[in-house]
Amino acid sequence: xxxxxxxxxxxxxxxxxxxxxxxxxxxxxxxxxxxxxxxxxxxxxxxxxxxxxxxxxxxxxxxxxxxxxxxxxxxxxxxxxxxxxxxxxxxxxxxxxxxxxxxxxxxxxxxxxxxxxxxxxxxxxxxxxxxxxxxxxxxxxxxxxxxxxxxxxxxxxxxxxxxxxxxxxxxxxxxxxxxxxxxxxxxxxxxxxxxxxxxxxxxxxxxxxxxxx
Amino acid sequence: xxxxxxxxxxxxxxxxxxxxxxxxxxxxxxxxxxxxxxxxxxxxxxxxxxxxxxxxxxxxxxxxxxxxxxxxxxxxxxxxxxxxxxxxxxxxxxxxxxxxxxxxxxxxxxxxxxxxxxxxxxxxxxxxxxxxxxxxxxxxxxxxxxxxxxxxxxxxxxxxxxxxxxxxxxxxxxxxxxxxxxxxxxxxxxxxxxxxxxxxxxxxxxxxxxxxxxxxxxxxxxxxxxxxxxxxxxxxxxxxxxxxxxxx
Numbered sequence: 241x242x243x244x245x246x247x248x249x250x251x252x253x254x255x256x257x258x259x260x261x262x263x264x265x266x267x268x269x270x271x272x273x274x275x276x277x278x279x280x281x282x283x284x285x286x287x288x289x290x291x292x293x294x295x296x297x298x299x300x301x302x303x304x305x306x307x308x309x310x311x312x313x314x315x316x317x318x319x320x321x322x323x324x325x326x327x328x329x330x331x332x333x334x335x336x337x338x339x340x341x342x343x344x345x346x347x348x349x350x351x352x353x354x355x356x357x358x359x360x361x362x363x364x365x366x367x368x369x370x371x372x373x374x375x376x377x378x379x380x381x382x383x384x385x386x387x388x389x390x391x392x393x394x395x396x397x398x399x400x401x402x403x404x405x406x407x408x409x410x411x412x413x414x415x416x417x418x419x420x421x422x423x424x425x426x427x428x429x430x431x432x433x434x435x436x437x438x439x440x441x442x443x444x445x446x447x448x449x450x451x452x453x
Numbered sequence: 454x455x456x457x458x459x460x461x462x463x464x465x466x467x468x469x470x471x472x473x474x475x476x477x478x479x480x481x482x483x484x485x486x487x488x489x490x491x492x493x494x495x496x497x498x499x500x501x502x503x504x505x506x507x508x509x510x511x512x513x514x515x516x517x518x519x520x521x522x523x524x525x526x527x528x529x530x531x532x533x534x535x536x537x538x539x540x541x542x543x544x545x546x547x548x549x550x551x552x553x554x555x556x557x558x559x560x561x562x563x564x565x566x567x568x569x570x571x572x573x574x575x576x577x578x579x580x581x582x583x584x585x586x587x588x589x590x591x592x593x594x595x596x597x598x599x600x601x602x603x604x605x606x607x608x609x610x611x612x613x614x615x616x617x618x619x620x621x622x623x624x625x626x627x628x629x630x631x632x633x634x635x636x637x638x639x640x641x642x643x644x645x646x647x648x649x650x651x652x653x654x655x656x657x658x659x660x661x662x663x664x665x666x667x668x669x670x671x672x673x674x675x676x677x678x679x680x681x682x683x684x685x686x687x688x689x690x691x692x693x694x695x696x697x698x699x700x701x
Contacts, residue, residue: 254608298592300604300612307611338563340622343593346615364622365563390521391542391559394690419587420493420523425690 242266244280247312251284254304256311263312273319277356281309285354289439299347302438306354313353327358329449332374332412333384334362336395341388344418347438348384355442357382368395368402375408382445385431387418396421397429413448417441454478454670455511459503460518462486463544463571466633467664468518476669479516486575489523489543490586496525509533514679516667520544521694529686530700536680537672539663540694548629550660551676552694558657564624566652568643569659570634588619626652631659 242265250259266276288305291297297305317327333349335342342364353359360378362370371383383403387393396416403409413432416425426434433448435441454477460468462483472479482503488496500519507515514534519526520541529536541547545567546555559565588594593616600609600617628643640656647654663676672679678695680686685700 298590299616300592300595300600300608303612303615304604304608338559340564341619342622343616343619350615389542390523390688390694391556392563397690422524425688428690 242269242271244271244276247276248280248284251281251305251308251312252287254301254308256304256308259308260311260315263315267315267319273316273323274325276312276316277320281312282356285309285351285442289351289442292437292439299438303347303350306350309354310350313356328356329358329381329445330378331357331359331382331384331445332362332371332378332380333359333386334366334371334374335364335386335388335418336392336399337365337367338395339387339389339392340364341386341418344388344438345384345386348386348417348435348441351438351442352384352445355446357445368399371399372402372406372408375403375412380412381449382415383412384415384417384441386416387421390420393418393420393425396425396431400430413445415441415444415448454513456480456514456516456668456670457507457512458482458516458518458668459484459500459507460516461488461522461544462575463569464518464547464664465575466570467548467631467661468668470633471661471665471668479668480512486571487586489525490588492587493524493527496522497528500526501529504529504531504536507534514670518547518664518667520546521688524688526686526695527688529680531680531682531684533682535682536686537667538678538680538686538695539667540676540678541663542694545629547664548631548659549657550662552692554660562625562627564622565627565655566620566623566625568626568628568639568646569631570639573639573642620650623650624652625655626650627655627657629657629659631661 242262247262250262292302331352333345335345349359349361360374362374375383385396385399387396400414415433416431417435423434433444435444456477456479458479458481460483463486465483488499504515512534515536517538520543522543541552546552548569549555597613600612626643626647628640644654680697683700684697687696687698689696
């Protein structure tokens with residue numbers, strides 16, 4: 241029988257090999273896959289987020305933990321899907337048109353995946369039309385927009401306007417972030433939320449999830 | 454007029470050249486290049502300190518040799534004398550001479566990294582700020598050997614791929630020649646850098662006009678914001694870039 245506490249520790253310590261090994265062992269021992277996620281992995285990621293907030297963890301630790309989580313989830317997800325379980329939420333993420341910076345966006349994407357979201361990453365320099373297509377193709381609940389330059393921030397507003405004119409604005413929550421982006425700007429362009437860092441982005445997305453009917 | 458210029462040293466050669474020919478007496482204080490990397494609120498504090506340190510009665514206005522620089526100017530207050538700021542997102546506008554020229558160039562060249570004399574000969578000045586930079590404080594400023602040392606080879610490879618290279622999506626290096634270069638060595642250095650990264654190289658002719666009008670007190674409202682005593686700088690998400698509001 242796998243020691244499931246080891247899964248918690250492996251995610252917390254960013255140890256992808258152990259996370260995968262313990263997950264395999266647990267699944268072979270018929271442990272309920274949902275239990276692995278909700279009782280061990282999500283609490284581990286929550287602890288990772290807490291340590292990041294109080295500056296015990298930094299970006300490398302976040303990335304390694306998210307990778308460990310993702311490694312386990314790749315084993316677990318097919319089982320969850322087979323049993324009809326849905327991901328926490330579906331996210332389309334990208335850096336807006338004209339902006340080629342993707343490190344922050346990648347970090348947010350990794351942590352959302354680690355948080356149980358299904359993430360479609362469109363990359364950098366993404367046109368408003370491509371966001372709309374991806375929302376339709378993936379039936380997204382969230383669209384996350386990144387910009388690193390004040391020059392490219394107005395492209396966030398363009399995306400929201402295109403979502404409206406394409407009739408998909410009400411289908412998604414729009415979250416924005418990136419170094420020069422502020423809560424005030426998010427409100428001004430009619431986004432649904434702003435997060436200051438990747439860890440906060442996961443909290444924000446969770447808090448905005450529609451309660452199950 | 455007596456003017457006090459507080460400027461980023463990225464425009465050191467350009468400013469010195471212009472000040473030598475300026476119509477007014479302009480005193481200058483240069484601040485280290487790369488303040489935008491310490492984050493908007495830290496940058497703002499540093500600039501506010503410099504503004505507050507100006508002996509107001511001696512001057513008619515304070516000039517800022519900065520762009521908005523990733524929100525670093527948002528919230529700056531002037532208490533006793535006007536503060537004059539070019540309407541610019543960042544220093545590329547200062548080098549190209551107009552925000553419209555920068556906007557037009559950026560529209561066709563989003564993956565471009567810029568070089569001028571300031572970047573080429575003052576890169577080492579980044580080091581004094583490095584420990585305060587967002588990259589460094591968030592653990593993203595580590596070299597590959599440092600990552601290996603701390604996280605082990607396998608983890609380091611993954612981390613380097615994720616956060617190692619801030620400019621990996623860039624495709625071109627554009628050298629802006631300002632006319633303050635003594636010879637071709639800056640251009641050669643920029644060409645060599647582009648070659649190392651396998652980027653396209655382009656040379657643009659810069660335009661000192663905007664900076665010249667800044668130091669010569671020709672502050673047309675289209676290109677300059679004059680912040681009156683008791684007002685603060687706020688951001689506008691349109692072509693005007695910045696505006697002034699009561700500081701309250």
